[in-house]
Each structure stands twice: as C-alpha cells, then as structure tokens.
Amino acid sequence: MRKVLFPVLASLAALSAATPALANEARVEARGGIIWGYDESEATAGVAAGYDFDLGNVAFAGVEVSGDKILTEGTKVSFGVSGRVGGKIGEDGKLYVAGGWQSEPVSHTTDLWSIGAGYQHNIGQKLYGKVEYRHYFGDYDIDADSVMVGLGARF
Template identity: 40%
Template sequence: MMRLVLWGSAFAGTMTALALATPAMADETRVEVHTGLDWSQGNTKGTIGIAGGRDFTLAPGTFLGVEGSLDKLLASNAVAVFGLTARGGIAVPTLGKIYALGGYATKPFHGGSPDWNYGFGVQHPLGAKTYAKLEYRHYTESANGITPVRNAMTVGFGATF
C-alpha cells in the first residue's frame, strides 16, 4: 500500500510540474503508443504500451525531458508496468531527436521486483505534429534476483502539442 501511495504522489507531482511549465520553456508535450519485443534468458515476448511526456529546450539543439509510461509484456504471468523516465539529447534538423534515457519501472511479473533501465532512441518527425520513434532499453536485474536482466526494442508513433 505504501508503494502505491509513493508512486501516486510521484506521478501527481510530475504531472503537476508538467502542467505548470511555461510555454516559453516547453519544447513539446507528446503522447504515443508503442510496441516491440522484449527478450531475456532466451525468451522473446511482444510488448505494447502508451506514454506521455514533455521535452524542454535547454539550449539551441539540446533538450531534457520526462515521461510516464504504462506497458504490458505479452506473457501470461506479466502485469502492467508503470515507468518514469528521464531523457536528454540533441535535436538534429533533418533527423529529429537523438537521446539517451534512464528510468524506473515497476515489477513486470508477479513476485518480481522493480527494475532500473537505461537506453537510447531516435524520434523522427513524420509531419508537423506527428512522429515515429525507435528505442532500445536495457533493464537491470532486480535486487532479489527474481526479475532477470532483460532488453526491449520498441517502435512508437505519437503526436506532439
């Protein structure tokens, strides 16, 4: 119960900070759907999810952002995973955004433990307010060893506003 209260408070605080950010600072707010593959110990499963976040311009051509996500590994014993991730990188005019990321995700399996993750990605504009992205994440082994090291490669499609 305490974890639920802590995660709820963290989520509410993050969303409040995003809502109060001034337009002059905000580069973009985004929402997306994504799907891909998750692999660990010789097993590969599909994954689906949604995410929303905001990126802030630090200096011309650089940004820092935060996102919340909800993902589901397509396995019989998997549960929905909430994640909170920070990302930062560069904006390349002809390509889009290239970034590194790091974050925290709740336990992906019953009896498992939460995971830290890190990775990288590319977000490419498809139009004025839409994008596609390709992202890789490496999830660390849980402290109790129940949740093993795993990797994920996802493709996402989203909108900015």
C-alpha cells in the same frame, strides 16, 4: 558501463551541431516491440506521455510516464517514470539517451531500472515516429533488453 555511455554521449555532442528541432512540447504515444532475456522473447505494448524542454539550440531534456505490458500470461502492466536527454538532429530529429524506473512486470519479481538510447523523427506537423532500445536490470539478477517502436502526437 562507461565504455558504452562515453561513445554515445560523444556522438550526441557531435550530431547535435545540426539545425535545431522543436522542443518545449508535450507528447503522447502508443508503442510496441519485443523484450528478451534468459533465452526467451515476448512481444510488448504500451503507452507513454511526456514533455521535452529546450536546453539551448542543440539540446533538450524530457520526462515521461508510461505503462507497458509484456503480451503473455502471468504479466501485468508495468508503470514507469523516466527521463531523457539528447541532441536535436536537423529540423525533425532527436537522438537521446534515456533511463528510468518501472514497477514490477511480473508478480514475485522486483521493480526495474533501465538505461538506453533512441531516435525520434517528426512526421509532418504533429506526428512523430521513434525507435528505442532499453536494457533493464534489478534485483534477482533481472537482465533483459527491449526494442520498441512508437507512433505519437506532439502538442
């Protein structure tokens, strides 16, 4: 884990020296993507709401609540709470690491924990697009990965 986290954090520090992007803002988004594990993959979709706080001119931290569903029979909405911290890239970008907790996505499993990274880019005054990777783990040897893209509004 340290072999992965250290290069990501070092990259964030180096890239965050660019012109600051706007933070201290609320956001809502719709997202979709793919989740895979155990030689299977499925589409997934969800919504999220969050708030980002300025940490000086080059960094930010944020919190998020979400609801995501794997788009196949036998799954349910998995509610989550997560956080992110990262660097502001130019006027419009945010590069970050994220992690959090999600309720069980399938009956007879367990709650999940996740860690990942993403990039968010402003599109005009109020919209943004983002791409995010997450690795999920928990009891019962749960081991899954996802890539999601999102479109959201900033307030």
